[in-house]
Amino acid sequence: MGRKITSISAYRNKKEKEEIQLQTALSVDMPQGLEQHLLQIPDRENSGNRRSRPWLGVAAALLMALTGYGMYPMLEQSNLFTSGSLIQDAIAHAGSQQAFIQGIDEAVTLQQVNMKLQPFGSQLAHLPGHVYYVNHCQFGKKTVFQMVLGNAQGQKVSVYIVPQSSSGEDMRVQGNVNGVQVPVNHASLVVLGEDEQEARAMSDKMKAAIEWHSI
Template sequence: MDDLEFRRMILSEPKLRNKDINDAIQHSEANQVFADDILNLDAKIEQAMKVDVPDDLADRILFNHSAQPEKKSFTKQMLAMAASAAFAAGLIIGQVNWTPLLIGSANASLADTAVEHVIHESPFVNNLDESVSSTQINAKLRPFAYQFTETFPYHVYYLNHCGFGSSNALHMVFKGEQGRITLFVTNIGTEQAIDFNKDGMSGVVVPIEGSSVILVGEEGENIQKIAANLTSIIKPTL
């Protein structure tokens, strides 16, 4: 289990402890700290949601017109509790070394989101070489209803799913001519192809039937050529 998968599982189920998770915790102090912080956060949120309701609240609402100020006071207490929970979450989140799962905003362009994602995750993925097979690639593509109809023509260092703006994406890193290239496949659509250069990187966004393929590489990489090669062999699953 890699670090991204470990963190996704802990975030979705903070109390889950199976063999894979226990092994990941035992072999990494960072994973232990992350698991403990998320478990503490879950406990704080759960405690914040436990608000005692006055026994006579129903009677006040139904029969006593003077209950209106009380009701407003109770509402304010509920809002205060929610704000406290959010504040506690913010404090804890600020102390955790997160690998970004959701980057950018709903209004950010696909190109900006892709570049930010590459920058944030490069310290983690740049030293990996998982020698990913074409079978594994198509298995990861299945949730997006796409597949490569031919063997993937480049050596793949890394493959996983990731959060991508307001949606999800296939996240792949493979070997280009100048260096490593990052590929995203997302069901966020775009109307036309977009070339971009940003923060020392070159890239392209290519529409594919309601979805998008985004490639980001080093400046000088022939991204358009690689994009043409890949988009010619990626097709919707039947």
């Protein structure tokens, strides 16, 4: 059993080690034409060439890793979100993964949400809406809590808890996205919605539901 993560710093160190390992694996240059070569393998097998090719398993695994990595660009791009504004960072992150989470409904439970909140020293007493998706993400070097949930009008709202204190409330609009940032305990709560009023309403629901404890 892996070591239990009990703090943001421990979680960040773990993620940084995983990213270094992934980048090391992805730094290997692919042989030119490898993808086409792999696609032609069935035809060669059918022609009677049955020689063992142990390297194919490694090459195929590497190709799958590279392809999968390309399908989820937010894993790489998330490290670039350091605009100086937490709302802008949240909007950039939400935009990068829009296609990925658009049709997702993981029907997340309160227990699952609180497991993700544990490294932030907090938990929810209740869910403020139907939770479609919950995870951790990166704003630069900051490990951030992310949750996508539905409001009373059926609109999807993105919620972020950032382990960075803020002195006061902030509000920004970018396109059709309204972002609200409010200080909560030792962190900041950022809520993105289609409507400023709904973003503020979800912000109030989150503040009422969240409980803080030491980590």
